Amino acid sequence: QLQLQESGPGLVKPSETLSLTCSVSGGSISNTKYYWGWIRQPPGKGLEWIGNIYYSGSPYYNPSLKSRVTISVDTSKNQFSLKLTSVTAADTAVYYCARLFGVTAADNWGQGTLVTVSS
Amino acid sequence: QSVLTQPPSTSGTPGQRVTIFCSGTRSNIGSSTVEWYQQFPGTAPKLLIYSNYQRPSGVPDRFSGSKSGTSASLAISGLQSEDEADYYCAAWDDSLNGWVFGGGTKLTVL
Numbered sequence: 429q430l431q432l433q434e435s436g437p438g439l440v441k442p443s444e445t446l447s448l449t450c451s452v453s454g455g456s457i458s459n460t461k462y463y464w465g466w467i468r469q470p471p472g473k474g475l476e477w478i479g480n481i482y483y484s485g486s487p488y489y490n491p492s493l494k495s496r497v498t499i500s501v502d503t504s505k506n507q508f509s510l511k512l513t514s515v516t517a518a519d520t521a522v523y524y525c526a527r528l529f530g531v532t533a534a535d536n537w538g539q540g541t542l543v544t545v546s547s
Numbered sequence: 548q549s550v551l552t553q554p555p556s557t558s559g560t561p562g563q564r565v566t567i568f569c570s571g572t573r574s575n576i577g578s579s580t581v582e583w584y585q586q587f588p589g590t591a592p593k594l595l596i597y598s599n600y601q602r603p604s605g606v607p608d609r610f611s612g613s614k615s616g617t618s619a620s621l622a623i624s625g626l627q628s629e630d631e632a633d634y635y636c637a638a639w640d641d642s643l644n645g646w647v648f649g650g651g652t653k654l655t656v657l
Binding site for chain 2: 465467474475476477480488489490491524529530531532533534535537538539540
């Protein structure tokens with residue numbers, strides 16, 4: 429049974445960098461059938477795609493966040509990571525990691541982690 | 548303002564059939580497959596429909612999806628109280644070069 433688990437600080441100060449890691453268990457992140465992605469959801473609002481990455485690299489990002497986002501993968505640890513720089517209160521959200529087959533079919537999700545941007 | 552347009556809310560009574568519509572453009576729904584996600588409060592979304600009408604294993608056949616031109620729809624037949632949730636449509640947008648979602652539809656079972 430594949431499981432994804434987000435981890436990282438729940439509170440980040442404005443202008444600093446948000447860093448999250450998604451640990452994958454019960455399956456290999458190097459499986460060639462899948463992409464791995466980050467999606468966020470501000471409190472009480474809808475879903476927003478942040479970016480996806482394949483096990484071999486080559487990430488692609490939401491154009492509206494591209495200048496601030498880095499997604500990387502560590503196959504040796506079976507995990508992938510998100511960095512979002514220069515955060516503001518607008519980045520406060522529940523951040524989900526997910527496994528995708530095809531580009532937009534996310535069939536396995538982490539439970540999500542709330543990140544609050546506040547001083 | 549979401550790229551894909553959904554009604555913010557809809558409702559139905561147990562046993563009824565409800566349909567949730569998702570409107571897009573040629574650059575997203577018109578040129579890509581559509582997925583639907585179900586989300587209960589405080590939980591992660593769950594993939595309900597992929598490739599316009601395919602159901603992942605374990606999703607009841609009460610849920611069905613379709614697409615025509617630049618619109619898609621999710622139909623739920625034999626509505627049950629446990630279907631009360633938020634539903635999101637999603638698709639790839641070639642112009643934006645990104646994955647876009649609808650704003651979500653809150654389904655209330657009366």
